[in-house]
Amino acid sequence: MANHYDICIRGAGIVGRTLALLLARERLRVALVAPAGVPAATADGHGDVRAYALNTASRTLLESLRVWPDEAAATPVLRMAVHGDDGGQVHFDATEQASPALTWIVDVPTLEARLQDAVRYQPQIEVLDAPAPAALTVVCEGKTSRTRTEFGVEFDVTPYPQQAIATRLTCEKPHGQTAWQWFADGEILAFLPLGGAQGNSVAVVWSVRQERIPVLLATSPEDFALMLETASHQTLGKLTLQGERASWPLQLARANRWVGPGWALAGDAAHTVHPLSGQGLNLGLGDAAELARVLHAREYWRSPGDLKLLRRYARARQADVLATSLATDSLQQLFSLPGSPAQALRNWGMRGFDRSGPLKQWLAQRAMGLAPTL
Secondary structure (H helix, E strand, C coil): CCCCEEEEEECCCHHHHHHHHHHHHCCCCEEEECCCCCCCCCCCHHHCCCEEEECHHHHHHHHHCCCCCCHHHEEEECEEEEECCCCCEEEEEHHHHCCCCCEEEEEHHHHHHHHHHHHHCCCCEEEECCCCCEEEEEECCCCCCHHHHHCCCCEEEEEEEEEEEEEEEEECCCCCCEEEEEEECCEEEEEEEECCCCCCEEEEEEEEEHHHHHHHHHCCHHHHHHHHHHHCCCCCCCEEECCCCEEEEEEEEEECCCEECCEEECHHHCEECCHHHCCHHHHHHHHHHHHHHHHHCCCCCCCCCCHHHHHHHHHHHHHHHHHHHHHHHHHHHHHHCCCHHHHHHHHHHHHHHHCCCHHHHHHHHHHCCCCCCC
16 A cells, blocks of 8 residues: 555544544545554453443444454343432333344443454554554544644533442342443443343443542452442342442533644544433544544545545534433433432433433434434
C-alpha cells in the first residue's frame, strides 16, 4: 500500500477498529494507529473482566462486519429488573418489544479479538505505530486522548462522587437471561448475565462512593462476595468471585468541538456518560456508523476531511448523545438526593413509569437503538 491514506484513525479500540472496517468497505485507504507496547487482544482476555451491553443497532452493525461473537460470548438479555431504594421497580421484557432480546451482554476481550482478526485480513487497512498524513484524522483514543488536546479541543468534565468497580461472579442460581440493577444509598449495582442462555455467571458493575473504594478493593474475595450478596438481596444465591476487581472514576464529559478541518472525534474521545444506562459503547459505535454513512454519501468532489461534510456527522450524533447524557445524569442525580421526601418521590416515579405504557415502550425502543431521538 502506498504511503498515502484517505483516513488516519488514532486509537485501535473497539470503536476505532469498527470504524476502520466500515471505511475499508467503502474502498477508502485507512491507517489505523495502534501504538507499540499496547497488548494485543486475546479471546480469553487473560483475566479481563470487562463486558458491555450492546443494543440491537450495535449488533446489526457488528454482524454486517462479521465480527459479532458467538452465543457463549454474547448473552441475550430477555428481561431487565430495576429496583429503587424504597420499593420502586421497573421491569422490561423482550416479548413486549417483539424483539429476540432487550440487549446482549458481550465479553469485551472476545469482541476485540474478532475485530483484530478482521482488521488483519482487510487489505485496505494498514496498522501503524505512529500517525500518518491523511485527508481525515479520526480520534478514537478514549477519554484521555492527547490528540484531542493537540487540536485545541476542550473536554468539559464533570466528575461524579463515585467510582465503578467491575468484576465477575459465579452464582448459585442461573441468571435466566435477566439483567438486574439496584439503586441504594446513592450507589448503583448491576448484574449482567454471561455465559449464554443457560449460564450462571454475571458481570458486575458497582458504582460506589469514592471513599469506599480502598476498603472494597482490599476486602478479601469471600467478604466482597458476601457484600454483593447483601446488596443484591441474594437474588442469585451464594456468589463466588470469578475474576479480579477493576476500578475507575466516573464522569460526565463532552468535547466542546467534535470536528474541524480534516479531523473528527468519535467514541469516548468525544463524550462519556455514567455506566448506569449501559449505553457508552453503543454511543461510540453509533458515532462510527454515522461517520461511515456520511462519508459514503458525500459528494464525489468533497474530500473526506471537508469541514461542511464533517459537520453533518457532528449534528447527527450530538443530539443523540446529549439526550442520553441528560437522561443518565438526571437519574444519577435523582438517586443521590438524600432524605425521605426525595426517596419517596423517586420510587413513586418508578412505579408510575412502570405502568406508563407508551412512554416506557418508547424508552425501551430507544435504548435498543430502534427509536429516533425526540
